[in-house]
Structures are given as C-alpha cells and as structure tokens.
Amino acid sequence: MITHWLLFTWFIFCIGIYGMLTRRNAVGLLVSVELMLNSGALNFVALNRFVLPNAVDGQVMAVFVIALAAAEVLLGMAILLLLFRKKSSVDVTTLQELRH
C-alpha cells in the first residue's frame, strides 16, 4: 500500500515537472510549482502514516510545506504584477535582461 502512495505522489510530481518544462506563462509555472509542492507534502504525510504511525513529524513537515507554498505564491505574484506593469507581458521566454 505504501508503494501505491509513493508511486502516486511521484507521478503527480512528474506531471508538475512536465508543466514546468512546457509552460510559457508565469501563472502556469506557479500552478506547476504548486502541484509539485502539494505532492511533496502528501508524500511526507503518507510516509508518516506508514512508517511511524504514532508520531506526527511528517505532518509537521507538511504544515511547513504548506506555509512555504503560500509564501512562494505571494512573492511570485508580486513579481508577476511588477513584470506585467513594466512589460505588459507574462511570457517567461521573453525575459532575457540578465543575459546582456
């Protein structure tokens, strides 16, 4: 049963990786990162349940992951709005200022 859980969370994580590789839109990238963070938190909780059923360490880690995901989305959205105000586009493939 634990193998099913691990395979499932790994599959969702790989779907998130696919989104990271193919999306050009910054909001789409944020959605993919959320998928990956979510599957990571689920993996922590599943391992907690099957390895140490009497402890709560995995759940504590999942709470930290949720808090970090909220922080990441907030900063990502602030940067995105600034970007949109300056360039009126959120296509991440056109952002090449740092290269020159």
Next chain:
Amino acid sequence: MTNFLFWVFAILSTVFALFAVSSHHILRAVIALMGVLCVTAGMYLLLAAEFLAGAQILVYVGGIVVLLVFAVMLTRSQDLQEDHPALPRRILGAAGSIALFVLGACAILHSKSQLITSDASSQISDVQSLGHAFLDSGAKGYLLPFEVISFLLLSVLIAGIVIGRKESQP
C-alpha cells in the same frame, strides 16, 4: 473501503493534474489545480491527518487559488489567456518527465523498505499531539522552525508589499 477511496482519489487527482498542466486556457488550469488540492484534502483525511485537511482547504483553496485567480484577472492580456507551447517543446517535456518518472518508479519498486512496519492499523496521533510537537522546545519538538517560518511569512508579506506597490514620485 480505504483502498477503493484511494483509487478514486488517485484517478481524480491525476485527471485534474493533467488538465492543470495541459489546458490552453490559464483560468481553467487554475480551477483544475483547485480540484487537485481539494482531492488532496480528501487524501489527508484518508491518512488520518484531519488538521492537515482543514489547513489544506483554508490555505490552499481559500488563499493560494484565490491569489492565482487574482493574478489571472489583474494581468489579463492576449498571451495570458492562451498558452500554446510548441510541439517540440511539448515532446521534449513529456519525454523528460516520463523518463524521470520511470527512474523514480524503479527506485521505489526496487527499494527494500525495511522501515515500513505496520499497515497503518494502529493510528494514535491526533491534533493534540501535533500541537504539542509544534510548541515543544525539547529534542523532539519543532519550536525553532515554527518561529523561523513565522518570521519568514512576515518578511514575505513585507516584501510582497514593497515589490507590488506603485513607484512613488521622488
């Protein structure tokens, strides 16, 4: 029963996740992400983590998805509504992620999981012990990371305001 619910949730979650990364319309992708997050809350309930299910609904569905919808609405432009990745990009992305999945699946299936003790029959941990773990300053407690993450959230809040405000005239 638990097994059946796991498969239902897994299939639902996979369908929503595939839709979230492949939808051309970005608002629909965000809604599909909300579906994945709600199904994940159900999975937390399946794993007997009630507090996490509540926190998932509150923080993810109530906060993060609303923030993403705001991001879509505030930056509405032509290239934001549609996202059409080119075919080579899609093939390369699919090949890379599938290869990664096969690699990880082999690692999971071939590992000797000696730590797996029970089949999760004796579950004692509850919300009370979770709260004690957060506020325990001893060797098994998480008081310091808890404080650090509260400081991180405060600084992210300030940084979001500083980055997002309009530049004032000097």
